[in-house]
Amino acid sequence: MTINRRTILSLAAGTALGAAIRPAFAAGEPISIGAVIPTTGPMSLSGKQYFNTLTMAEEDINKAGGINGRPVKFVIQDAGSSNSTAVSAFMKLIQETKPPFAFLTSYSTQNLATAPEVVKAKIPVMYAGGADAVAESSNGWMFRIRPTDSLAARGMAQFVKTLKATKPGILYIQNDFGQGGAQAAAKLLEANGTAPVGMEAYGQNDKDFSAQILRLRQKGADVILTFVYPADGALLLRQIKALGLKTPIVASSASFLPAALQLLSPADLENVWGVIDTFVDASVGGRMTDFTTRYKAKFGQDGDAYGLAYYDGALLLAEGLKKVGTDPEKLRDFIASQKSWEGIGQTFSFDDKGNGVPGVVVVKAKPGTKTIELVERIRPS
Amino acid sequence: MADLIQLLTNGLALGSVYALAAIGFVIVYSATGVVNFAAGQFVMLGTFAGVAMLLNAGLPMPVGYAAALIAMALFGALFYLVVYLPLRTSPVVTVIIGTVAIGITLQNAALLTFGSWPFRLPSPFEGMMIEVAGAVVSVHALAVVATTAVMIFLLWLLLHRTAIGIAMRAVAQDVKAARLMGLRVQWLLAFSWILGAVLAGVAGLMLGPMWFADVNMGDPIALKAFAATVIGGFGSLPGAIAGGLFVGLAEVLGASYISSAYKDLIAFGIMILFLLVRPQGIFGEPIQDRG
Amino acid sequence: MALRVLALAAYLAIGLALSVSVSEYTLRLLNLATISAVAVIGLNFAFGYAGLISLGHAAFMGLGAYILAILTTQAGWSPWLATLPAILGTGLAAVVIGVPLLRLKGHYLALATLGLNVSFGIVAANWIELTGGTNGIAKIPGLSLFGHAIEGERPFLWLSLAVVAVLAVLASFIQRSRYGRAMMAVRDDETAASMTGINVTATKVSAFALSAIYAAIAGCLFATHVHFISPDDFNFAHSITFLSMLIVGGEGTIAGAIIGAALLTFLPEWLRVLGESYLAFFGLMMLAILIFMPTGIVGLLSRFRRSAKREAPPAPASSGEGART
Numbered sequence: 001m002t003i004n005r006r007t008i009l010s011l012a013a014g015t016a017l018g019a020a021i022r023p024a025f026a027a028g029e030p031i032s033i034g035a036v037i038p039t040t041g042p043m044s045l046s047g048k049q050y051f052n053t054l055t056m057a058e059e060d061i062n063k064a065g066g067i068n069g070r071p072v073k074f075v076i077q078d079a080g081s082s083n084s085t086a087v088s089a090f091m092k093l094i095q096e097t098k099p100p101f102a103f104l105t106s107y108s109t110q111n112l113a114t115a116p117e118v119v120k121a122k123i124p125v126m127y128a129g130g131a132d133a134v135a136e137s138s139n140g141w142m143f144r145i146r147p148t149d150s151l152a153a154r155g156m157a158q159f160v161k162t163l164k165a166t167k168p169g170i171l172y173i174q175n176d177f178g179q180g181g182a183q184a185a186a187k188l189l190e191a192n193g194t195a196p197v198g199m200e201a202y203g204q205n206d207k208d209f210s211a212q213i214l215r216l217r218q219k220g221a222d223v224i225l226t227f228v229y230p231a232d233g234a235l236l237l238r239q240i241k242a243l244g245l246k247t248p249i250v251a252s253s254a255s256f257l258p259a260a261l262q263l264l265s266p267a268d269l270e271n272v273w274g275v276i277d278t279f280v281d282a283s284v285g286g287r288m289t290d291f292t293t294r295y296k297a298k299f300g301q302d303g304d305a306y307g308l309a310y311y312d313g314a315l316l317l318a319e320g321l322k323k324v325g326t327d328p329e330k331l332r333d334f335i336a337s338q339k340s341w342e343g344i345g346q347t348f349s350f351d352d353k354g355n356g357v358p359g360v361v362v363v364k365a366k367p368g369t370k371t372i373e374l375v376e377r378i379r380p381s
Numbered sequence: 382m383a384d385l386i387q388l389l390t391n392g393l394a395l396g397s398v399y400a401l402a403a404i405g406f407v408i409v410y411s412a413t414g415v416v417n418f419a420a421g422q423f424v425m426l427g428t429f430a431g432v433a434m435l436l437n438a439g440l441p442m443p444v445g446y447a448a449a450l451i452a453m454a455l456f457g458a459l460f461y462l463v464v465y466l467p468l469r470t471s472p473v474v475t476v477i478i479g480t481v482a483i484g485i486t487l488q489n490a491a492l493l494t495f496g497s498w499p500f501r502l503p504s505p506f507e508g509m510m511i512e513v514a515g516a517v518v519s520v521h522a523l524a525v526v527a528t529t530a531v532m533i534f535l536l537w538l539l540l541h542r543t544a545i546g547i548a549m550r551a552v553a554q555d556v557k558a559a560r561l562m563g564l565r566v567q568w569l570l571a572f573s574w575i576l577g578a579v580l581a582g583v584a585g586l587m588l589g590p591m592w593f594a595d596v597n598m599g600d601p602i603a604l605k606a607f608a609a610t611v612i613g614g615f616g617s618l619p620g621a622i623a624g625g626l627f628v629g630l631a632e633v634l635g636a637s638y639i640s641s642a643y644k645d646l647i648a649f650g651i652m653i654l655f656l657l658v659r660p661q662g663i664f665g666e667p668i669q670d671r672g
Numbered sequence: 673m674a675l676r677v678l679a680l681a682a683y684l685a686i687g688l689a690l691s692v693s694v695s696e697y698t699l700r701l702l703n704l705a706t707i708s709a710v711a712v713i714g715l716n717f718a719f720g721y722a723g724l725i726s727l728g729h730a731a732f733m734g735l736g737a738y739i740l741a742i743l744t745t746q747a748g749w750s751p752w753l754a755t756l757p758a759i760l761g762t763g764l765a766a767v768v769i770g771v772p773l774l775r776l777k778g779h780y781l782a783l784a785t786l787g788l789n790v791s792f793g794i795v796a797a798n799w800i801e802l803t804g805g806t807n808g809i810a811k812i813p814g815l816s817l818f819g820h821a822i823e824g825e826r827p828f829l830w831l832s833l834a835v836v837a838v839l840a841v842l843a844s845f846i847q848r849s850r851y852g853r854a855m856m857a858v859r860d861d862e863t864a865a866s867m868t869g870i871n872v873t874a875t876k877v878s879a880f881a882l883s884a885i886y887a888a889i890a891g892c893l894f895a896t897h898v899h900f901i902s903p904d905d906f907n908f909a910h911s912i913t914f915l916s917m918l919i920v921g922g923e924g925t926i927a928g929a930i931i932g933a934a935l936l937t938f939l940p941e942w943l944r945v946l947g948e949s950y951l952a953f954f955g956l957m958m959l960a961i962l963i964f965m966p967t968g969i970v971g972l973l974s975r976f977r978r979s980a981k982r983e984a985p986p987a988p989a990s991s992g993e994g995a996r997t
Contacts, residue, residue: 040489040951042597044497077944083905087898088700088941095697109902112810116899120824133807174642174797176806176902201642201798205601207398207592208629210391211636211644214384231499231595242510243387244517263501263593301498416779418912467963473778474725474923478916479962486955493949604790604908607783615780642798649787649794656784657772 028070031326034093034102035074041081043107045230045259049307051076052299057314067321079105083113090114094121100326101317103310108134108176118142124332126313128306131180135353143335143354145309146277149177153184155275155360155378156225156250161192163248169221170199171212173228181227181252197221209239223248230254234263241268253277256363258302261370269365277305278345279361279374287344305345312343383515388633394522396629397529398588402606403621404532405580411553411616412573413465415476419484421603423578427453427585428594429491432500442505450582457578461571491596502589525587532583536618549573608652614662623663676844679927680837687833691826699825701937706832707893708933712917713843713926714886720924721852722879723859724774727911728785729887731792734906736762736888737895741809742802751815751896759888766884770877789908796903808902815896828897839886840926855879920961922968931969
């Protein structure tokens with residue numbers, strides 16, 4: 001087990017080095033915070049954002065004096081693309097870093113697989129997987145910093161009403177997010193008296209959606225709800241336009257991430273509404289503009305809503321650490337008691353299952369441009 | 382009816398890409414006997430060679446394409462030296478695992494180099510669409526089909542009408558006899574890898590503008606290319622084309638007429654069925670010693 | 673024979689010593705390694721002895737895990753009881769699949785089984801009522817023994833070590849039985865084997881079924897260990913990993929299966945110190961092992977042993993103790 005010792009030594013060396021070059025804004029023993037996020041594999045598209053925003057949050061917190069004089073240090077482990085890797089990474093953190101708190105991934109199955117270990121570790125965690133099932137196995141320690149998939153689905157169903165569409169079609173990616181979202185939306189639409197006329201799936205790696213799109217057109221869909229990931233979401237929008245469909249599209253949040261938008265032309269976004277977590281609007285001023293400008297300057301890309309959720313989470317955590325210290329139980333109770341904590345992207349309000357985001361927003365591109373504007377806020381009761 | 386034509390054209394375009402990816406795999410297989418599980422990563426690298434030359438280095442299109450293909454040729458030579466030569470006497474399975482291992486390295490090296498955001502590779506036919514009997518087809522998709530056809534023709538010329546091609550086929554049939562006849566076997570094997578890599582590069586450059594470039598795109602393409610190869614017939618170039626088109630059409634028509642959730646089951650089910658009933662595929666090699 | 677007993681005793685001693693001395697995280701990795709070892713010992717029947725290249729092993733592990741998970745969470749069975757249909761059902765499935773499929777050889781069989789694994793994933797992800805779809809099945813109950821729940825990494829490791837030991841001994845007996853010799857005869861030369869009266873098809877199918885049964889046991893262990901399964905846990909990449917474990921450890925050997933499973937479980941975790949590039953290095957290291965240790969780690973060890981024997985005169989004639997320990 002020499003490797004383990006070496007790991008710890010190198011970690012210690014890294015910490016020492018980091019502390020040495022860090023300006024003396026915050027001195028004292030650093031507080032280690034864990035993060036298990038995907039930096040390799042297909043999930044790394046979002047994972048890289050979390051990596052960046054957490055790095056940024058670490059700097060910002062320490063520049064502002066740290067936690068009552070003590071610096072924080074984020075120890076980040078790769079969650080990869082498998083459940084097993086995510087669980088191992090979490091246990092490595094618990095064992096070697098012993099953090100009072102950790103961030104988990106935004107992949108629901110990884111969250112579900114890690115949940116039993118969180119209970120054992122008895123530390124509060126924030127996660128961003130959307131599946132309702134994660135909260136169902138709620139154990140008091142897990143806090144969700146993004147809307148649930150069913151909340152997003154409710155937002156989409158509600159907006160279908162606004163559009164006065166009566167024959168919705170659903171197109172979804174075949175994974176936990178897509179399946180869950182599509183099923184939730186179908187139920188809600190049915191309850192609204194506008195049962196979906198068709199539900200079509202596509203694989204995570206599919207590149208041609210013509211069959212699915214044409215089937216929905218044949219069935220006379222007058223609006224299409226899409227549950228997508230960024231790259232396929234962008235490809236889907238392009239193919240819908242290429243096939244000449246004028247049907248309004250209500251897309252899930254990934255379609256409006258910068259990673260997806262950079263792949264699209266203004267024409268691809270015509271008649272497309274996005275039901276998203278939060279509107280990352282660089283022009284709004286204040287903390288939001290500060291965040292977006294600094295992110296862009298530091299990483300050369302636009303920051304997105306998912307990354308912002310982790311940044312907000314880190315700031316909320318820092319406040320908790322300042323107020324109640326590093327005791328995991330007190331920290332958990334602190335987070336659970338937040339009913340209107342003002343983050344940059346969200347006003348967090350945690351319910352008894354640990355869901356912290358009570359609403360979603362609808363956005364749209366201004367005609368002929370890729371500039372996004374707010375259409376409405378949806379906060380289902 | 383218009384819908385059917387639309388589905389057929391999209392299925393053919395999709396199938397052409399699978400076919401193009403399968404050809405590179407087949408060239409290497411027939412010359413060296415290696416089942417290259419990194420074949421998908423070869424295609425991914427081809428796309429990213431395009432990203433590096435056209436987007437990062439900002440080269441104009443013909444120069445950029447040429448530079449990307451030269452880079453792929455160098456990569457093929459490197460792969461021959463680092464992976465194939467050391468493993469050439471190893472059993473089939475060891476070579477398979479070796480190509481999987483290097484595939485993991487290639488994918489992660491690409492992630493480290495290019496990052497996790499997808500890229501949109503420009504097309505020479507950017508935004509051009511034509512209408513055929515009510516179906517909308519992008520000119521780029523037609524170009525993919527045409528390129529595939531041209532590549533097949535050139536390959537056929539190479540293998541049947543040039544000295545190097547005839548020598549390659551001799552090596553593929555019997556290495557010992559080829560060596561006795563005084564052929565420089567190692568050079569020919571190296572050339573096969575280079576050719577395979579360049580063909581994967583062509584596939585990568587063609588599909589980049591249609592599908593976006595993404596460092597994780599390799600494995601899914603490889604799976605479809607394998608299915609195409611088996612259905613068409615292992616080691617057969619016409620088979621790779623037929624198989625690729627077949628898989629592409631099965632995917633699109635299956636999603637439309639059977640079930641979009643289970644459509645990939647159709648391609649792989651047919652692949653298994655072919656293996657059971659007609660393992661030599663539509664055009665394939667008679668299976669004897671390559672078992 | 674003495675060597676085998678010694679190896680088993682050493683394995684159990686090392687396992688037990690580790691189980692009381694290492695951290696929870698290392699215990700988890702040891703559990704993953706032992707669960708993989710069960711699957712890889714099984715794969716050794718199909719590939720190591722009978723020469724069948726299977727890239728669908730993870731699907732059999734998944735089938736076992738899903739049967740157990742469905743029976744325990746939806747029908748309220750006890751996990752021990754559910755292991756029976758899980759194991760037998762998977763074995764039966766392997767027979768049904770094996771009879772037509774095992775006529776294929778080499779990479780044809782590899783691609784056919786790969787196709788099966790992909791197909792399994794598609795069905796598991798879409799048969800939502802039964803499998804929970806891509807969300808998987810959570811809250812799978814754990815095993816218990818004499819009224820004690822086998823919860824936590826350490827007690828589970830004791831169980832999985834015991835399972836590996838029993839299955840390894842069983843595999844070793846099978847290997848040296850008539851059936852084991854028949855499998856190897858079929859691997860080496862089918863025609864010659866059938867001329868000596870061996871039923872080639874039956875031998876292949878039984879090796880395949882045996883490997884699937886081991887995979888199902890691994891699946892049951894996996895499900896009761898992590899209490900959560902989803903289609904991703906059994907995708908084709910895991911099948912390739914199992915085969916890699918066997919090759920890296922030393923094909924055709926039980927010790928190789930166990931060592932390979934441990935090494936490829938721990939290696940990527942150790943490499944985490946390298947940061948972002950750790951998986952790129954992992955691939956390179958695997959390639960290096962394949963190039964420089966063509967007979968796997970066990971092959972390398974036995975080569976050392978043989979050359980040591982040659983140096984120590986007079987070398988006793990070792991009977992049948994070759995690379996295949």
